Amino acid sequence: MGKRSKDKRDLYYRKAKEQGYRARSAFKLLQLNEQYHFLDDPNLKRVVDLCAAPGSWSQVLSRKLFVDNKSEDDSGKKIIAVDLQPMSPIDNVTCLQADITHPKTFNKILELFGNEKAQFVCSDGAPDVTGLHDLDEYVQQQLIMSALQLTTCILEKGGVFIAKIFRGRDIDLLYSQLGFLFKKIICAKPRSSRGTSLEAFIVCLDYCPPKDWVPKLDLNKSVTEFFEGCNIKEIHNNSIITKWYEEDRDIVDFMTCGSLDAYDSDATYHIDVKDELSNDLLNVSLNPVQMPTNPPYKRALELKRKGKLTRSI
Amino acid sequence: MQELNHVGPSLCVKFHKEFVYAAYGPYLQQYNYKTSELLNQCLIFKENKVHGFDISADGKNVIAYGARSVSILSLESINTSKSLVDREQLVEEWVITGTFSKLGDKVFLLTCYNRVIICDLKCNVIGIKSVPEEKSILYSGSIEVLSEDRVYVNAGTVIGGVIVWDLFCESILHTLQGHEGSIFYVTSSDDGKYIASCSDDRSIILWDMETGEQLSTGWGHTARIWNLKFYDNNTQLISVSEDCTCRTWAIETLNSDEINLVQKNIYEVHQIKNVWGLDVCNSEMIAVTAGNDGRIKLVDLLQATRYGNENELFSLGDISSSANVEFSKDELIKGFEWFSFGAVVHTSSGQLVTYNRQSFSWSPIALSENMESYSISGGIQSKNTVVFSNNKNDIILIRFNSKGQLIKLAKHTLEYLAKVTNTMIKDIDDDTFLITLESPNPKDPFVCLIIQNDTYDVNAEHRFSKPSNFVSASLELYGNYLLVGARYSSLGIFDLDDNHRTPVVIRKISAGDTTTSVKFIEKQLNIPIFSITNRDGFYDFISINFDIITNDNKNFYDIIHQNKVAKGFLEGAYFNDKNEYIVYGFKSTLFYIFNETNSYELASQVCGGSHRQWKLCDDGLNKILLYNKGSNIYFRRISQNFTPEVLRNGLHGREIRDISILKEKTYKNGYLFCTASEDTTVRLSHFNNLNGTITNYWLERQHVSGLQRCKFINDEFMVTCSAREELFLWHINNESLDRAYIAVRQSLPTSTENPDLRIMDFDVKFLESKKDFILTSVYSDSVIKVWYYNFASNSFILLMEGKYQTCCIFNVSLEILNNKLLLIITPTDGHVIVYNITNCIPFEVVPGNDYLRDNKLEIVLSLLPNHDVKFPVHQSSIKTICTFVDKTDNSVTLYTGGDDNGLAIVKLNVENSTDKIVGKVVCFEKKAAASTITSVNLFNNNTKLLTASVDQIVRIWDVCGDKLVQEQRKYTTTADTGVADIVRLDNGSDIALIGGVGLSIWKL
CATH class of the missing domain: 2.40.10 (Thrombin, subunit H)
Structure with missing residues (x-):
C-alpha cells in the first residue's frame, strides 16, 4: 500500500520518461550541476561514471558534453561508464563492464583517455540494502572508498568527485576522511532526492592529494593500506586491531540543489499540473515504476506466482 | 542521560546450558530460557551493536563482535557485569564473524574483505590470512574449526558465490556457484559434510563440503533468508527470513546418492519483517530466533510431536474394527464432542461411538432412538452432556459417565416451531444449563430452555419475539x-x-x-x-x-x-493467565491460535478450513482441536508450550514514526503511550517509569498505509494520520487496570474515493467545552484544511480549505497569540509560513485563554487567507517543529529542525503599532547535527530542548535567552532516529521515549 501511494507523486519519474532518461536519478545530477556547474565547463573533456548502470548519469554526461557544450572539436572528449552489470549503449559513452576495485580497470580507463587523467568522476552506486542500518551505511561507504581508490589513480589535480551517500550515524567519519584529499567537501541534496530518504551526495571539489603520496591499486591491499601515507585513516596506530578510540568526525556544509520552483519529490502532484518545460498537461497514465529487469529472486517470484510457495504445512 | 530500557533489533542469539544469550543493541543479555527471566544485561560496546558472538567450547570465554568492534571477555564477567565497554577493541575492517580455535586459546576474525585475523585472547594479532586476489566485499561468512589445524572459511560474496578456503594453506577449495545475487548466510555442518548457503534469490542450497557439488535447493521462503543452522546431528536445517518465518528442512537421503532438502515446518515468529538471529538447543529441540522487532522468540521444534499424542487420526474403518460396528460405504462423520474420558462421535447414519483416551479404543453406544436425522448441537464438558437436535423440533440430551458409557437419555419436542435450524448450548451453574432454539420462520419465537441437569427436565421455557434479520451464531x-x-x-x-x-x-x-x-x-x-x-x-x-x-x-x-486481526477468519477469543488476548480462527485451510496482545502465532494446524466440521475444546490445561476430513477424524492436542513463548516482547517490525505519551494521567506506576509505525500499525503500550519496562496492550491495524503522526490531544482522545488520507480520532478508555482500551471514534472525510494523498501532520485547538475542537490537517499536495469536530454528533465539518503552493507540508501548528489564531506551516521549501485565520473560523478567540468559544455562529466554508508572513529558515525541508507561547511578551517561539542539519529558533510577534504578525529567525545553528534533525522537544519548563537526528545522537540544548547552547549529547543505538516524546514525573525528573528502528526509554 505504502509503495503504491508513492508512485503517483513521482513527478521526476514521469519527467525522466518524457525526456528519455533511464532513471529519475538523472535529475539529481542535473540539479547538482545547477548548483556547482561542474559539467558546464567547456574545457571538460574526460569524465568517468562509476557504478553507472542503468546509465542515466551517463546520459546526462553525454548530453552535457556533446550537446550543451558542443564545440568545433569534440574529438578529445570522452565519457567512460563502468559497471559490473552490462549496460545498453549510450551515444558518446564508452561502456566498460568491469570491477572498479580491479587494477586492470584503472589501466583500461587511462588507456582509453590516452594516458591523460580524468577531470570529473561520479558514482551513483548503492549496494543491496539489508535493513541493518549500520551495515548498509558501512557497505555504502566501502563502495565510496573503492570508487575513491580508483578515483585517486585517475583524477587530475583540481578534479571533481561526487558520490551518493546515506546520511547515517557515520557520515561525519566519511566527511573527515575525504577532507584529506579534497580542498572542499559539501553534502548536497538535490530537490529530486526525497526529503524522506537518507540519500544525499558528497561533492568533493579541487582534488589535492598529499604531495609525496602515490596511489597504487593492488588487489591484495586493504583500503587502509591503500591510503597509507595520505593521513586518511587510522593515523593513530599501525595495528589491524587496536583499543577503541574516538574517530575523527567532521560535519560539512549542507547545500540544497535545484531551485525552489523545481518539483518537490515529497509532494503529491495532481494530474492537471502543467509541465513548465513543454507546457503540456501531464499525461494521466503513468507506467508503474520500473521493476528490476532480472532480479536474483526471479525464480522465487515465478514459483510464488504458480502458487508453489503457499503455506501447506 | 541514562537509558532505562531499550527495545530494538536483536541480531544474534545462542543457547548455552540453561541460558539463552542475546545480542541486543550494544548489549549482551543472559536469559533463563525456562522462565524467560532476564538475568543480566551487560554493555559490550560504546556505540556499535553486537552483531554476533561465539562462546568457547569450554564455556569460559566469549568473543563478541559488531561492525568494527570486537571484544574478548570471560563469560563469567558477562554474567555479572553491567558494562565491559573498556574492553572494546576496533578492527580496521567490518567483522563478519568471529570464532574460537579448537583449543580456545585463539580467535579467528573474518573481515568483510575476506581476510582472517588470528589473535590471542588479549586481541594481540598473531597472523593475518587471506587468499590472493579475493578481497571482494562479503555480506556473510563462517569459519569452521574442525581441528586445531583444519580450519575452513566460507566467504559469502556479493557476486561471486561462496568461496571456501583453507585458512592455514590460504588456498581456495571451492567456489560454490549456483545462487543468484549476494550470499546472505553460509554455514557448515559440524561434521564437515555439508555447507548450506542462502542468497538474494530466496533459496537455500545444500552443498557437499568435500566435492563442492550442489546437492539440493530448498524453495519456500518468500523473501530474503538471513540465517541458517544445521541441527539434530546434521539431519535437519533451520532457516529464518525477511518473510517473518522460521522454517525447518529435513536433509533426506532418497537413494544412496540423492539428497533432498524437504521443507518440514513453518513458524511465524516475528512481525512484518526481518528475523536475524537463530540457534537450536539440540537436547531440548527448541529454537530461538531474534528479529528486527526486538522480540526474542522460542520455537518448539517438536510442537506437534513432543509428547507423541499430539496427533491422532482415525478412519471410519479404524473405528469400525475397534468398536466392532458396521458402517455403510458412504458413511461420514457428522459431529463430535470432547470430554474428559475422550470423544463422542456421531455419524451420518445416526450411529454414536465413543473414544476412550486411556485405552485408545472405540465403543458403540446402543440407542433406543434413531439418530440419523439429528446433529450434535453442542456439549457441556462439566456435565458430560451432549445435545442433539433435528429439524423436526426434537432435542435429545445424552449423558455419559466418566468411562464414556451412556447413562441418561432424554427427548423434548417443541411442536410450535416450524422447524429448528439452529440450536446452541450454554452452561449456567452446577444444576442447570440452557438451550436456545431458532426457527427460520420470522414469526416463530426465539426459544430458550432452561434444563435441570440431573433430570434433563425443562425447568423454564422462554419464548421471545424474534428480532428481524436475526440468525443466531x-x-x-x-x-x-x-x-x-x-x-x-x-x-x-x-x-x-x-x-x-x-x-x-x-x-x-x-x-x-x-x-x-x-x-x-x-x-x-x-x-x-x-x-x-x-x-x-x-x-x-x-x-x-x-x-x-x-x-x-x-x-x-x-x-x-x-x-x-492481521489476516484470516476469527472464530473466538479469550484472555490467558498473563492477561494476553488470544484469538483463534482460520487462514484458508490453516487453523491458528494467535497471541494478539504481543502478536505472534501460538499454534497452527492445516485442517481443511472453517467450512469443515471442527471444534476447539479444553483438555485440562491444554486445548484439543477436533476436525474431520471425509471419513477421517483427527484429534490435534495443542499443549501449553514446553518453554516460555518469548524471552522478550518486541514493538514494531519497522521504523517507529511517532510516539505520544498520555501525559495527563499516570497509569500503573507509569504512563500509557502510543507508537505509530511505518509498518502501518499503531501500538498502545505502557511503560513503568522506574525501570522502563514496557507492557503491550494492543496492536491496532486500522491504518492501511505507513503512519506519519500520532498524538494524544487530551486525556481521552488521540489522533493518528498516514498516507491514503487516513486520519483517525481515537477514544481511550483507561478505567481498568488490566488494560486500556482504544477505539476509532471517527475518521476524517477524504477528498476522493480512492485517496492517494498523505496527511503529513495535524494540530488541534479545543473549544471551551473541551470536547469539541478545530483540527487542521496538512497534505502532501500542499493543501491545508481546517475542520470542526462536534463531539455530540461525532462529525467533522470542513471550515476552511486552501493551498500553500505545490510542495509538501511537513508540519502544522495552531497557536493563539494576542487574540489571534495563527496557523503555522513548515513545508519542504524550508520556510515558515503564518496565516492569521482568526476571522475565517466561526469561533471566537477568548482573550487570555488557550481555547476558542462557540458563539453559535453559522458554519460556512471559507478559503485559506493569504499568509501574513513567510520567511526562509532552512535550506530544505523543515522536518520537525515545536512551539512555545510566551504570554508575558506576546510571542510564539518556534524551534525547527531541518534536513539541512540545522536547528533554528524562530520568533513570531504581533507588532503593536500595526497589529501585524512579524517573524524572524533569532538563532540558527548550522551544524546542529551531522544529519537530518528529526525531532525537537521542549522540556524543563521550556528551558531545554531535546533534539534527535539521523546521526543517532540525542542532544540537549539550553534555549534560555533564545540562544542554542549544546549541553549534553549521547549516542542512541536506535537507528533511523526519528521521534521523541518527553514526560515530566512528579519528582521533577524527565523521561524521554526515543523512537526509530526500536525504542529507547531514557531518564534525562
Whole structure:
C-alpha cells in the first residue's frame, strides 16, 4: 500500500520518461550541476561514471558534453561508464563492464583517455540494502572508498568527485576522511532526492592529494593500506586491531540543489499540473515504476506466482 | 542521560546450558530460557551493536563482535557485569564473524574483505590470512574449526558465490556457484559434510563440503533468508527470513546418492519483517530466533510431536474394527464432542461411538432412538452432556459417565416451531444449563430452555419475539441476560426475567460477517464489558449498561475497543493467565491460535478450513482441536508450550514514526503511550517509569498505509494520520487496570474515493467545552484544511480549505497569540509560513485563554487567507517543529529542525503599532547535527530542548535567552532516529521515549 501511494507523486519519474532518461536519478545530477556547474565547463573533456548502470548519469554526461557544450572539436572528449552489470549503449559513452576495485580497470580507463587523467568522476552506486542500518551505511561507504581508490589513480589535480551517500550515524567519519584529499567537501541534496530518504551526495571539489603520496591499486591491499601515507585513516596506530578510540568526525556544509520552483519529490502532484518545460498537461497514465529487469529472486517470484510457495504445512 | 530500557533489533542469539544469550543493541543479555527471566544485561560496546558472538567450547570465554568492534571477555564477567565497554577493541575492517580455535586459546576474525585475523585472547594479532586476489566485499561468512589445524572459511560474496578456503594453506577449495545475487548466510555442518548457503534469490542450497557439488535447493521462503543452522546431528536445517518465518528442512537421503532438502515446518515468529538471529538447543529441540522487532522468540521444534499424542487420526474403518460396528460405504462423520474420558462421535447414519483416551479404543453406544436425522448441537464438558437436535423440533440430551458409557437419555419436542435450524448450548451453574432454539420462520419465537441437569427436565421455557434479520451464531449469559451473537455483526440481548420484553439488537458492530463469539471480560464501575469476535477478523470490546437498555437509543452500549486481526477468519477469543488476548480462527485451510496482545502465532494446524466440521475444546490445561476430513477424524492436542513463548516482547517490525505519551494521567506506576509505525500499525503500550519496562496492550491495524503522526490531544482522545488520507480520532478508555482500551471514534472525510494523498501532520485547538475542537490537517499536495469536530454528533465539518503552493507540508501548528489564531506551516521549501485565520473560523478567540468559544455562529466554508508572513529558515525541508507561547511578551517561539542539519529558533510577534504578525529567525545553528534533525522537544519548563537526528545522537540544548547552547549529547543505538516524546514525573525528573528502528526509554 505504502509503495503504491508513492508512485503517483513521482513527478521526476514521469519527467525522466518524457525526456528519455533511464532513471529519475538523472535529475539529481542535473540539479547538482545547477548548483556547482561542474559539467558546464567547456574545457571538460574526460569524465568517468562509476557504478553507472542503468546509465542515466551517463546520459546526462553525454548530453552535457556533446550537446550543451558542443564545440568545433569534440574529438578529445570522452565519457567512460563502468559497471559490473552490462549496460545498453549510450551515444558518446564508452561502456566498460568491469570491477572498479580491479587494477586492470584503472589501466583500461587511462588507456582509453590516452594516458591523460580524468577531470570529473561520479558514482551513483548503492549496494543491496539489508535493513541493518549500520551495515548498509558501512557497505555504502566501502563502495565510496573503492570508487575513491580508483578515483585517486585517475583524477587530475583540481578534479571533481561526487558520490551518493546515506546520511547515517557515520557520515561525519566519511566527511573527515575525504577532507584529506579534497580542498572542499559539501553534502548536497538535490530537490529530486526525497526529503524522506537518507540519500544525499558528497561533492568533493579541487582534488589535492598529499604531495609525496602515490596511489597504487593492488588487489591484495586493504583500503587502509591503500591510503597509507595520505593521513586518511587510522593515523593513530599501525595495528589491524587496536583499543577503541574516538574517530575523527567532521560535519560539512549542507547545500540544497535545484531551485525552489523545481518539483518537490515529497509532494503529491495532481494530474492537471502543467509541465513548465513543454507546457503540456501531464499525461494521466503513468507506467508503474520500473521493476528490476532480472532480479536474483526471479525464480522465487515465478514459483510464488504458480502458487508453489503457499503455506501447506 | 541514562537509558532505562531499550527495545530494538536483536541480531544474534545462542543457547548455552540453561541460558539463552542475546545480542541486543550494544548489549549482551543472559536469559533463563525456562522462565524467560532476564538475568543480566551487560554493555559490550560504546556505540556499535553486537552483531554476533561465539562462546568457547569450554564455556569460559566469549568473543563478541559488531561492525568494527570486537571484544574478548570471560563469560563469567558477562554474567555479572553491567558494562565491559573498556574492553572494546576496533578492527580496521567490518567483522563478519568471529570464532574460537579448537583449543580456545585463539580467535579467528573474518573481515568483510575476506581476510582472517588470528589473535590471542588479549586481541594481540598473531597472523593475518587471506587468499590472493579475493578481497571482494562479503555480506556473510563462517569459519569452521574442525581441528586445531583444519580450519575452513566460507566467504559469502556479493557476486561471486561462496568461496571456501583453507585458512592455514590460504588456498581456495571451492567456489560454490549456483545462487543468484549476494550470499546472505553460509554455514557448515559440524561434521564437515555439508555447507548450506542462502542468497538474494530466496533459496537455500545444500552443498557437499568435500566435492563442492550442489546437492539440493530448498524453495519456500518468500523473501530474503538471513540465517541458517544445521541441527539434530546434521539431519535437519533451520532457516529464518525477511518473510517473518522460521522454517525447518529435513536433509533426506532418497537413494544412496540423492539428497533432498524437504521443507518440514513453518513458524511465524516475528512481525512484518526481518528475523536475524537463530540457534537450536539440540537436547531440548527448541529454537530461538531474534528479529528486527526486538522480540526474542522460542520455537518448539517438536510442537506437534513432543509428547507423541499430539496427533491422532482415525478412519471410519479404524473405528469400525475397534468398536466392532458396521458402517455403510458412504458413511461420514457428522459431529463430535470432547470430554474428559475422550470423544463422542456421531455419524451420518445416526450411529454414536465413543473414544476412550486411556485405552485408545472405540465403543458403540446402543440407542433406543434413531439418530440419523439429528446433529450434535453442542456439549457441556462439566456435565458430560451432549445435545442433539433435528429439524423436526426434537432435542435429545445424552449423558455419559466418566468411562464414556451412556447413562441418561432424554427427548423434548417443541411442536410450535416450524422447524429448528439452529440450536446452541450454554452452561449456567452446577444444576442447570440452557438451550436456545431458532426457527427460520420470522414469526416463530426465539426459544430458550432452561434444563435441570440431573433430570434433563425443562425447568423454564422462554419464548421471545424474534428480532428481524436475526440468525443466531454464538451465546453468552450475563446474569439474567442472554447475549446472542448473530449474523451481520449483530448482538441480540434477551431478558430471561421478562419474556415479553422486546429483545434489543445492536447491529453492525463492525463492518462484517457473523458474530462468532461473545464473552464477558470485566466490569468497569459496575458496567460489564464483553469481547466480541467477528468471522471477518474484527474484534470489539463493548460495554453494555443493562440498566438503561432500550431499542430506541444507542447510549446503553459503547464500543470501547475495535481492531482487526492481521489476516484470516476469527472464530473466538479469550484472555490467558498473563492477561494476553488470544484469538483463534482460520487462514484458508490453516487453523491458528494467535497471541494478539504481543502478536505472534501460538499454534497452527492445516485442517481443511472453517467450512469443515471442527471444534476447539479444553483438555485440562491444554486445548484439543477436533476436525474431520471425509471419513477421517483427527484429534490435534495443542499443549501449553514446553518453554516460555518469548524471552522478550518486541514493538514494531519497522521504523517507529511517532510516539505520544498520555501525559495527563499516570497509569500503573507509569504512563500509557502510543507508537505509530511505518509498518502501518499503531501500538498502545505502557511503560513503568522506574525501570522502563514496557507492557503491550494492543496492536491496532486500522491504518492501511505507513503512519506519519500520532498524538494524544487530551486525556481521552488521540489522533493518528498516514498516507491514503487516513486520519483517525481515537477514544481511550483507561478505567481498568488490566488494560486500556482504544477505539476509532471517527475518521476524517477524504477528498476522493480512492485517496492517494498523505496527511503529513495535524494540530488541534479545543473549544471551551473541551470536547469539541478545530483540527487542521496538512497534505502532501500542499493543501491545508481546517475542520470542526462536534463531539455530540461525532462529525467533522470542513471550515476552511486552501493551498500553500505545490510542495509538501511537513508540519502544522495552531497557536493563539494576542487574540489571534495563527496557523503555522513548515513545508519542504524550508520556510515558515503564518496565516492569521482568526476571522475565517466561526469561533471566537477568548482573550487570555488557550481555547476558542462557540458563539453559535453559522458554519460556512471559507478559503485559506493569504499568509501574513513567510520567511526562509532552512535550506530544505523543515522536518520537525515545536512551539512555545510566551504570554508575558506576546510571542510564539518556534524551534525547527531541518534536513539541512540545522536547528533554528524562530520568533513570531504581533507588532503593536500595526497589529501585524512579524517573524524572524533569532538563532540558527548550522551544524546542529551531522544529519537530518528529526525531532525537537521542549522540556524543563521550556528551558531545554531535546533534539534527535539521523546521526543517532540525542542532544540537549539550553534555549534560555533564545540562544542554542549544546549541553549534553549521547549516542542512541536506535537507528533511523526519528521521534521523541518527553514526560515530566512528579519528582521533577524527565523521561524521554526515543523512537526509530526500536525504542529507547531514557531518564534525562
